Amino acid sequence: MDGGEAAAASSVDGGTESIRAAMFDVKGNMLGQFAAPYETRHPHPGWAEQDPDEWWQSMGKAALCVDTTCCTVVALDDHKKPLRPALLWMDCRAAEQASEILSRCKDYEKENGITKSLIAVNCDGNGPISAEWMLPKALWIKAKEPEVWKKSSTICEYQDFINLKLTGTLCVSSCNAAARWHWNGREAVEKADGTGGRPLELLRAIDLEDLQEKWPTRCLAMGQVIGKITKAAADHLQLAEHVDIVQGGPDAFVGMVGLGCVAPGLLGLITGSSHLHVAVTSEARTAKNMWGAYVGAPLPGLCFVEGGQSSTGSVMRWSKSLISGKDEEGMEYKDYDLMAANVSVGCDGLVALETFQGSRTPTTDPTARGALVGLTLSHRKQHVWRAFLESVCYGTRACIDGLSSAGVEFREIKMAGGVTRSQLWLQMHADVTGLPVVSPLLLLPFKRA
Structure with a gap:
């Protein structure tokens, strides 16, 4: 930066609940951090929306490489202003459109009479396609909100919107595009004219050719410089x-x-x-029970596959708000963990499902919903808390088994994020999966008890 070694680097993480910023020195030591929350609205079951302008205002409270949720879809007008609330990554209203895309493209008959799938990922193109992804959400906007679609000059993501506000330049990340837009991330970076790696035949097959005109033309890989910060953004972020x-x-x-x-x-x-649950593969491998492989992601020279659970930490946040009494307003997550630690494994017959926002893998079902089964008058809030902790762990086990059945090999779990703050939950993950759990924050791995 400016030809010399930076004295410090700032990074921004736009998450589901808040936007966080941290400053690091050249040795990787954190110098400071800050977080500013914003609201998620659920106007209907399975829907999830956020206001893009709130992202930018919240970022001004914190403050530069930015990561964000994916695939949170934004529609912008000619002046690059949001036309509607963003469709949050977990929003699964486009289930019908996902099924339509799969039915049109799975056995697509080309002009030469050869039948093939136009979908490059997920079980050799046989699906599933997630309602969380770019194409189903774009198709939903076009079908259900035609005036928004007509007025939109840009369809992009949270990531692109923030970088636009920072630099004045629209630019998609090749990782986002490879993982959620059906692009070939490697080819998209190699061809700078805006044509490389785009799924043009797929767009034609689902009557969504005009989406190509609304997508950002420029595509860069993680780590490439987009440009200098604008004066307006610099003033906003100080x-x-x-x-x-x-x-x-x-x-x-x-x-x-x-x-x-x-x-x-x-x-x-x-x-x-x-x-x-993410793993790099030596080749672009597709199979049942997992998503991928994504070519050119997370970096242009790599491919990776994934398993996933749509609602885990969000379920615990929901559970905390549900079971908290007036005398527990100051209680933290760790306090509920302490209560749950005294409950026996299996929660005295109480079983939970964590699929509040649908299921990703090994079964992709955007209409799946959560549940508590086996409630009795003897169960207390600590049983409910532990039941949801256990349900997330068993969901993780199912995802990992799906990856294993597809031939993806690994010997341990390298973990980051909120779970690493809970020793109880870390141990549960190790116990249920049967694998050691390691984290940069842990001196020793958690192993199966």
Whole structure:
């Protein structure tokens, strides 16, 4: 930056619940951090929305490479102003559109009479397609809100919106595009004319060709410089105007790189509002029970596959708000863990499902919902708390088994995120999966008890 070694670097993480900023010195030591929350609205079951302008205002409270949630879809007008609330990554209203895309493209008959799938990922193109992804959400906006679609000049993501506010430049991250837009991330970076790696035939097959015109033309890999910060952004964030803005990517996949999971044989588990189980593969492998492989992600020379749970930390936050009494307003998550630690495994017959926002893998079902089964008058709030902790762990076990059945090999779990703050939950993950759990914050790994 400016030709010399930076004295410090700032990073921003736009998450589901808040936007966080941290400053690091050249040795990687954290110098300071700050977080500013914003609101998620659920106007209907399965829906989830946020106001893009709130992201920017919250970022001004904190303050530069940015990672964000993925795939949180934003529609902008000609003046680059949001036309509607953003469709949050966990929003699964586009289930019908996901099914439509799969039915049109799975057995697509080309002009020469050859039948093939136009979908490059997920079981050799046989699906599933997630309602969380870019194409179903774009198709939903076009079908259900045609006036918004007509007025939109740009369809992009949270990541792109923030970088636009920072630099005045629209630019998609190749990692986002490879993992959620059906792009070939490697080809998209190699061809700078705005045509490389785009799924043009797929767009034609689902009558969504006009989306290509609304997507950002420029595509950069994580770590590439987008440009200098604008004066308006520098004033908003109280930064110097010479700061370089560097391309980031999806929060979980940036975390994957941070954990060092950039070679085959390593499994990263990124935890927060959701769980993502990610592993680099030596080739673009597709199979049942997992998502991927994504070519050119998280970095252009790599491919990776994933398992996932849509609602994990968000379920615990919901559970805390449900069971907290007036005398417990100051209680923290660790206090509920202490109560739950005294409950026996299995919660005296109480079983929970964590699929509040649908299921990702090994079964992809956006209509799946959560549950508490086996409630009796003897159960207390600590039983409910532990039941949801256990349900997330068993969901993780199912995702990992799905990856294993597809031939993805690993010997331990490298974990980052909110779960690492809970010794009880870390031990549960190790017990249920049967694998050692290691984290940069742990001196010793958690092993199966």
